[in-house]
Every structure is written in C-alpha cells, then in structure tokens.
Amino acid sequence: MSFDTLGLSADLLRAVGEQGYTDPTPIQSKSIPVVLEGRDVMASAQTGTGKTAAFTLPLLHKLAGEGTGKRVRALILVPTRELASQVQDNLDAYGRYVGLRSAVIFGGVNINPQITKLSRGVDILIATPGRLMDHMQRRTVDLSKLEVLILDEADRMLDMGFLPAIERIVKALPIARQTLLFSATFSQEITALAQRFLRDPVRVETAAPNSAVELIAQKAIQVDQAKKQKLLSWMIGNEDWKQVLVFTRTKHGANKLARQLEADGLTAAAIHGNKSQGARTKALNEFKSHKVRILVATDIAARGLDIDQLPHVVNFEIPNVAEDYIHRIGRTGRAGREGLAVSLVCGAEHGLFSDIRKLVKAPIPTEVIEGYEPTEPLSRTAGKMQARGGGVRQGGRSGGGQSQGRSSGGQGRSGQGSRQGGGRSDAPRSASSGRSGGSRSGGGSRSGNRSGDSSGNSYSSSNGNRSGNSNSNGNSNGNSNGNSNGNSRSNEGQRSSSSGSSRSFGRKVA
Numbered sequence: 001m002s003f004d005t006l007g008l009s010a011d012l013l014r015a016v017g018e019q020g021y022t023d024p025t026p027i028q029s030k031s032i033p034v035v036l037e038g039r040d041v042m043a044s045a046q047t048g049t050g051k052t053a054a055f056t057l058p059l060l061h062k063l064a065g066e067g068t069g070k071r072v073r074a075l076i077l078v079p080t081r082e083l084a085s086q087v088q089d090n091l092d093a094y095g096r097y098v099g100l101r102s103a104v105i106f107g108g109v110n111i112n113p114q115i116t117k118l119s120r121g122v123d124i125l126i127a128t129p130g131r132l133m134d135h136m137q138r139r140t141v142d143l144s145k146l147e148v149l150i151l152d153e154a155d156r157m158l159d160m161g162f163l164p165a166i167e168r169i170v171k172a173l174p175i176a177r178q179t180l181l182f183s184a185t186f187s188q189e190i191t192a193l194a195q196r197f198l199r200d201p202v203r204v205e206t207a208a209p210n211s212a213v214e215l216i217a218q219k220a221i222q223v224d225q226a227k228k229q230k231l232l233s234w235m236i237g238n239e240d241w242k243q244v245l246v247f248t249r250t251k252h253g254a255n256k257l258a259r260q261l262e263a264d265g266l267t268a269a270a271i272h273g274n275k276s277q278g279a280r281t282k283a284l285n286e287f288k289s290h291k292v293r294i295l296v297a298t299d300i301a302a303r304g305l306d307i308d309q310l311p312h313v314v315n316f317e318i319p320n321v322a323e324d325y326i327h328r329i330g331r332t333g334r335a336g337r338e339g340l341a342v343s344l345v346c347g348a349e350h351g352l353f354s355d356i357r358k359l360v361k362a363p364i365p366t367e368v369i370e371g372y373e374p375t376e377p378l379s380r381t382a383g384k385m386q387a388r389g390g391g392v393r394q395g396g397r398s399g400g401g402q403s404q405g406r407s408s409g410g411q412g413r414s415g416q417g418s419r420q421g422g423g424r425s426d427a428p429r430s431a432s433s434g435r436s437g438g439s440r441s442g443g444g445s446r447s448g449n450r451s452g453d454s455s456g457n458s459y460s461s462s463n464g465n466r467s468g469n470s471n472s473n474g475n476s477n478g479n480s481n482g483n484s485n486g487n488s489r490s491n492e493g494q495r496s497s498s499s500g501s502s503r504s505f506g507r508k509v510a
C-alpha cells in the first residue's frame with residue numbers, strides 16, 4: 001500500500017515523501033483512514049512502529065484549511081517531556097506545508113514563554129498532564145473549542161499516576177470531539193479509560209498486544225549484580241558496540257553507572273528526571289551525534305526517545321514492571337531496523353525476569369559469560385515482592401505526595417510512579433509504595449529445586465560450556481539464539497543447590 005491511497009492531502013504527501021517514507025507502516029495504514037472518517041480510535045501501537053505519524057498526519061489533514069484561531073483545536077497528551085518534543089518534531093516535519101501553529105508545554109521549564117506562546121494562538125497543543133493542569137488553573141489555555149483529543153502512550157500515563165489529571169483535563173473538554181487513544185499495552189485500566197472517554201471507538205491492532213517488536217533479538221545474561229558493570233564495559237568494548245542505550249532503575253544508579261563506564265575509558269552520559277531539561281537535551285544530542293557512546297537512562301527519561309538506527313539496548317537492571325521491558329527494548333529495532341536487547345539478570349531479578357518472559361511470549365535465550373559466572377542464588381519471588389532498591393527506596397523519598405490508589409506496597413506500578421516521578425514537577429508522586437517491600441525482598445531467595453523456568457528454556461546454561469568460546473571471541477550475539485537451550489542442567493537447579501543461604505542476596509537488595 002502506498003501513502004497516496006490513504007486520503008491525505010498533497011501537502012502532507014509531499015512532506016511525508018521528504019521524510020523518505022515510501023510506504024505507510026501497518027499502524028498508519030489502519031489508523032489514518034479511520035481517523036479521517038472522524039471515528040474515535042483505540043490503537044495498540046508499540047513504540048517504534050510509526051504511531052506518531054499515524055495520528056499526526058490525519059490530524060493535520062483535518063485541521064488544515066479551516067484557518068487558525070485563538071483557541072486550541074487539538075490536544076495531544078503525552079507522558080514525558082521527551083515524547084512531547086518528539087511529537088512536536090514530527091508535527092513540524094509533516095506539517096511544514098500546512099501552516100498550522102503548534103506548541104509544546106511540559107514541566108521543569110519556565111512557564112512564562114509557554115503562556116506567551118499560548119496567548120498568541122495555537123491550533124495543536126502537545127502537553128504533559130501536570131503542566132497542562134497548571135495552565136488550566138492559571139486560565140492561560142482555552143480548551144473550550146477543542147475538536148480532537150489524542151492520548152499518546154496512555155499506558156505510560158496511567159503508570160505515572162496521571163489518571164486524576166487526565167480525568168480533570170477531559171472534564172474541561174467539549175463532549176463533542178474526536179478522541180484517539182494509543183497505547184503499547186492494553187490492560188484493564190486502559191480499556192476502562194477508553195470506555196469512559198471514547199465513543200464507539202474503532203479498535204486498531206497491529207501486533208498482538210504485549211508482544212515485543214519482532215525485529216529485536218533478545219537475550220539475557222545471568223550475572224551477579226556486583227559484576228554487571230564490568231561485564232557491560234567488557235561487552236561494549238569487546239563487541240565494539242558503537243551506540244548503546246542502557247537502562248537503570250534509579251537516577252542515582254544511572255549517574256553511578258555512567259561514571260563507572262567513563263572510568264573504564266568509555267564515553268557515557270546519564271539522562272533522568274533530576275537533570276535539567278538542558279542537560280537532558282545535551283546528553284541526548286551528544287549520544288545521537290556519536291560524541292557519547294553510551295546513554296544511561298531511567299525508564300521515564302528514555303520514554304519517547306527516537307534515535308535512528310539504535311542497535312543496542314541493555315537492561316542493566318530489570319524493570320519492576322514487566323511492561324517497561326517492552327518499552328525499553330522498543331528503543332531499538334525502530335522503523336524496521338534490527339536491534340539487539342540484552343538483559344543482565346542477577347539472582348534477585350530472576351522472578352522479575354520470569355514475569356517478563358511470560359509477557360513477551362517469545363523465547364529469550366540466556367547465556368552465562370565465562371569469567372562472569374553467577375554465584376547469587378536465584379529468587380523465584382515475583383516482581384511485585386521483589387522491588388530491589390528502586391521503587392522502594394525512592395518511594396520513601398517521594399512521600400508526601402498524593403497517593404494514586406494504585407500504589408500497593410512497593411509493587412510494580414506504584415514503585416514506578418514514585419521512582420521516576422521524584423523531582424519532576426509534572427509527575428505526581430505516589431507516596432504509599434512505602435518501604436514494605438524493600439527490607440524483605442531477599443526472602444524469596446530459596447528458589448527451590450525445580451529445574452526449568454516457566455518458559456522452559458530460561459536459565460539453561462549454554463550447553464554446559466558456559467558459552468566460553470562464543471564470548472571469548474567477542475561473537476556471542478551470533479550464537480546466543482542457538483545454543484541456550486542445550487542439554488545441560490538448568491542454572492536454576494545449579495543455583496538452588498548452592499543457595500544454602502540468602503545472605504548474599506539479602507545484602508544486595510537492602
């Protein structure tokens with residue numbers, strides 16, 4: 001199918017052509033005609049699938065030609081500043097011959113230039129919920145004539161605790177409007193949200209919900225927490241990775257890791273919510289222009305990053321919320337390119353990674369690297385109990401904010417809201433994640449004697465030879481898919497036999 005058949009104007013087709021796009025992606029060919037018809041849409045679209053153009057192109061088409069006014073005609077709500085900027089870039093690129101005015105507003109920067117811009121008149125407003133609420137309270141934005149509402153990455157907005165803000169924003173909008181909801185995953189909460197805010201939506205699905213982007217090769221390496229950094233430096237150097245996005249759970253962890261990588265002679269920068277917008281933009285630009293080889297990021301900071309040809313994503317720590325894994329690895333393999341996502345899984349993260357395997361529904365081969373053989377016992381404790389560090393510690397720090405009702409004792413989503421939200425002016429804090437999970441997270445370290453993980457192939461050591469040769473020549477990627485399912489005992493079995501004590505695990509998670 002070509003773009004010409006979708007019903008878009010010549011101005012838009014010209015701009016799309018200049019972007020070098022030849023054919024619409026599946027989400028674009030399915031969504032664009034329905035949006036042009038005026039229907040509400042509920043689309044499951046993973047990051048990197050071209051979803052931004054799937055809503056910006058028909059939006060520009062609809063709004064063009066009706067002249068510009070003082071009031072906002074379309075609102076695009078996004079979870080993070082980076083995604084807001086990303087959407088703005090897309091709008092600028094596709095709308096260059098259309099002549100509509102757009103503005104982007106998010107927290108963490110001076111509000112006054114935003115007020116000035118809004119007062120001059122804006123057709124399309126891209127906003128994070130927190131800052132938009134600020135403007136609504138100050139009456140510096142007029143949404144009374146809104147025609148189109150777009151909720152982008154709705155799952156992430158809910159994860160970040162933005163539901164109350166979204167509810168208040170939507171209440172202030174005209175009922176007669178078109179609403180589009182895009183989400184990488186479709187939880188019950190998202191479906192409930194859609195039922196409340198959308199009218200008879202057309203459901204657009206391009207890939208099985210929760211399935212990882214197909215082009216991404218995934219593998220896990222089992223390694224002790226304390227050895228992860230050295231292993232990472234070794235892999236990057238030995239396998240000559242040129243551009244690597246590394247995820248940590250905490251802002252502190254991101255800073256620390258960037259410093260350690262630098263000490264190993266690699267160029268690295270950290271990007272997270274405590275950094276000023278200027279520092280984040282600078283780090284991102286340096287990474288994009290290859291001045292810096294490694295970008296270490298927390299989940300929220302990395303959300304929305306669109307870096308062409310990003311070949312490697314490393315999960316230095318496994319996310320507390322399994323869905324985050326999909327968002328993280330979606331950073332690579334974008335727009336049809338291949339990528340490799342490597343997860344470094346320590347014993348305490350075994351339960352979390354099992355959750356991810358179940359969600360992803362694809363085999364993720366596991367390796368053990370010679371010289372980095374794990375010694376920690378494997379925890380079978382599920383992610384919700386585990387909350388190693390991140391959610392719990394930071395949850396405490398962010399106390400005093402509002403509780404979002406979703407925060408159940410150190411568990412996944414609440415931990416995330418508080419973890420990542422701390423210090424961001426536009427992210428509500430979730431206070432009640434509390435400390436309940438942290439002090440005892442080592443409890444599950446007796447992983448028992450069951451061999452074999454729920455997914456069957458996980459943690460089976462590479463043929464008993466611990467993948468020695470494949471890695472010593474720096475060629476582990478090529479082999480990783482083939483040999484992980486070998487004949488050998490599962491590591492889980494091995495670990496459990498050596499797991500007499502949970503002390504080492506307990507020490508690590510404290």
Ligand code: AMP
Binds near residue numbers: 022048049
């Ligand atoms: P998104 O999922 O919107 O973040 O888009 C991911 C990447 O795909 C961005 O770099 C877009 O510029 C690119 N892209 C969007 N649509 C197309 C297309 N039809 N053909 C090729 N690349 C595209």
